[in-house]
Amino acid sequence: MFCYQCEQTMRSDVQDGCYTDKGVCGKTAETSDLQDILIYQVKGIAQYAQLARGLGVVDVAVDDFIQFAIFTTLTNVNFTSARFVSLVQQAAEVRNSIKDKYLAAALLKGVEAEVPMGPAQFDPAADMDNILKQESVAIVNKDHDIIGEDANGLKMLILYGMKGVCAYSHHARMLGYRQDDIDAEIERILTYLTSNPTDIEDLLNQALSAGHLNLKVMDLLDRANNETFGNQEPTQVRVTPVAGKCLLVSGHDLHDMHQILEQTKDMGINVYTHGEMLPAHAYPGLKKYPHLAGNYGGAWQDQQREFAEFPGPIVLTSNCIIEPAKNYRQRIFTTGPVGWPGVRHIEGGNYKPLIQAAKALPGFKADEEEKTITTGFGHHTVLGVADKVIDAVKSGAIKHFFMIGGCDGAKPGRNYYTELAEKTPDDTIMMTLGCNKFRFNKEEFGDIGGIPRLLDMGQCNDAFSAIKVATELANAFECGVNDLPLSLMVSWFEQKATAVLLALLAAGVKGIHLGPSLPPYLTSNLLAVLVERFDIRVNGTAEADLEKALGHAVA
Structure with a gap:
């Protein structure tokens, strides 16, 4: 196995990545290899689905499978080798079904059918042992020595971002929400990855395309949740x-x-x-x-x-x-x-x-003393009192906003976000997204003129709320998002967070603090590019980063 898609990744002076019999997450080498093969197959399905789409043939069931299959390969989702053998076999059937529909459409329209190469031509063996022998065509770093570590790193950034995109899209589909343009773009980007691209500029542009796609997907998921269950409320x-x-x-x-x-x-x-x-x-x-x-x-x-x-x-x-x-x-x-x-x-x-x-099972034997936390500050709620927020900023009552969001994790360094929250001045507002808020969301932070200093906007699935609020505040102040008194302190862990990061970059957001450690597939050269273009900032200390954000020392 070789895997470096999440923050748990083994790191050494020799190699970054889990490459033993078992990953840090608990994933076995067999499961990891089967996941790689499944992703390889899904790219092949996308190749034929895109060709079929070009002839007017769209199969929603194929896109359902693409997105569900990719979701199963995210970190800490599915560890069952037998299930992946079944999915690998099913992927071959799905590929054949859309291939047949494409060939029939080409014959009907009198056009010469294309024969996509690579993943589209892969046929899995009949059992697990022999499928695993085919893993060499699918391992994620197999082209590392051919295209170079920078191009390979960007391919992984795109692929892992697309894993997050497909997970979010699947959540929306479960509520009956899908968009054809989203499905088409997922097919296109997955097909692009089969071409072994090496041009760094083009790869960066495709990464931003994945970010723009995720903005659409998060908007769709936001509508799916709110239209199905009503707008979030505190x-x-x-x-x-x-x-x-x-x-x-x-x-x-x-x-x-x-x-x-x-x-x-x-x-x-x-x-x-x-x-x-x-x-x-x-x-x-x-x-x-x-x-x-x-x-x-x-x-x-x-x-x-x-x-x-x-x-x-x-x-x-x-x-x-x-x-x-x-x-x-x-x-x-x-x-x-x-x-x-x-x-x-x-x-x-x-x-x-x-x-x-x-x-x-017995259940709880007795009530415990009641304690509560508050959630539900989605964009409908926050923008519903936007006039009060704007007035508080103009009067100087609110000096700065902090988005302290992202995934939590077990590795050292996550206490940075607790220290950050605790040290934010009383004239600042904190918005949270993701499970790193569990490090500090039971603390009392007070309010500013009736506006709670801690606004829980939800989980990573609710990231569109933060983008929506920032965009609307920028419009109200007639400035760009990067001109707002807003700092984004983001902890990443796995592929949904990667998709959100790409969405923020695609939206033009700069100056994001990212930590506690950076994705291992981002080489020093790639990091330098991201720093130059997007002012990506690696976490320092909570005090130093607050001082930089506020322009003065924190008492």
Whole structure:
């Protein structure tokens, strides 16, 4: 195996990347290699899908498969080798189906059919052992010595960004939202990656194209969530348990969350959110369920301790699953793209096994003292009081905005974001996106003229809110986004964060602080280019970075 798509990557003086029998995330070499082969095949599907589209043939089921298959390969999503063997075989069938439709359309229109090379011609073996022998054509760094480390690094930046794009798009599709232009652009960029591009300028432009694409996808997902469940609204969320039977829902997928709430109503089972599912409490269509009892626990990297202590079943709806410990392995379920060997997987939205487990397990014996946090400051809420925000900026009551967002993680350096939040002056506003907020979102930061100093805008799936707010404030002040008193302090971890970073760069945002460590596929040359063009800033200390943002020392 060789994998360096996430921040957990092994790093050494010799090589950056997980290349042993098991990745830091827990992914086996077999699973990693099968994922590479699946991605290779998906590029081949995209080659034929793009050709077919050029002749007026569009197959939504093909695009569904492309995006779902790619989602399964994100960090901490699916670790089940047998499932990937099945997906590899299914990918060959999907490729053949769109190939046949393309050839039929070409014959009907009297045009000579093209024969795309590379991934489009790949045929997998019949079993896992022989499929794994084919991995050499698909390993992510196979062209490193041919095209050079800089070009290969940019290819990976695009590919990993596209993984995030497909994950976000899949969430929207689960709610019935898709756009043909999005599907077409996903096909185009994946096909572009099959051409072994080497021109750095062109690769950079394609990376920005992936960013522009993700802006569309995040807009679509924002509309899917808000139009389906109502606009987010500020909501106090209980973070201490109440007595009774219970189950826990983690991940990002609001469609799954709604199904679980609907299937458990009037059953005496309290439903708790975990980690990335926290924003569910802010949507009227979800918080109307009285048995949505609160949020339990924090970010993904603490799940082994938190899941062990939870007295009910747990279901993972998307990333981020880590190896289930023995003391709760029998209580955990997966659904959608998620999987772990030996863990029960729920198909077709039928949550009866989860409900049965909740009824059988003890649940919480007593209420704990009530404590709450507030979420739900999406763009509809913030822009609804934009006049107050603008007046506060003009009067000097608000001096600066900080977007402290991104993924949390287990590696050292994440305490930077806690220190940053704690040291921001009282005349500044903090907006949060992503699970790094669990490091500081239970602290009291007060308010400025009734505007809370800490505005929880949701998870990475809600990143469009931050972009929308920044754009609208810039319009109100008749300036560019980069002229606002706004600093973005972003922690990256995996491929959804990569997609958001590309979206921010595509939107023209500069001066982003990125950390705690940089993606290993970004070579020193590429980093120099990003610093020059986009003023990307590597995290220093919280004090030094605050001083640079504010233009003065922080007391």
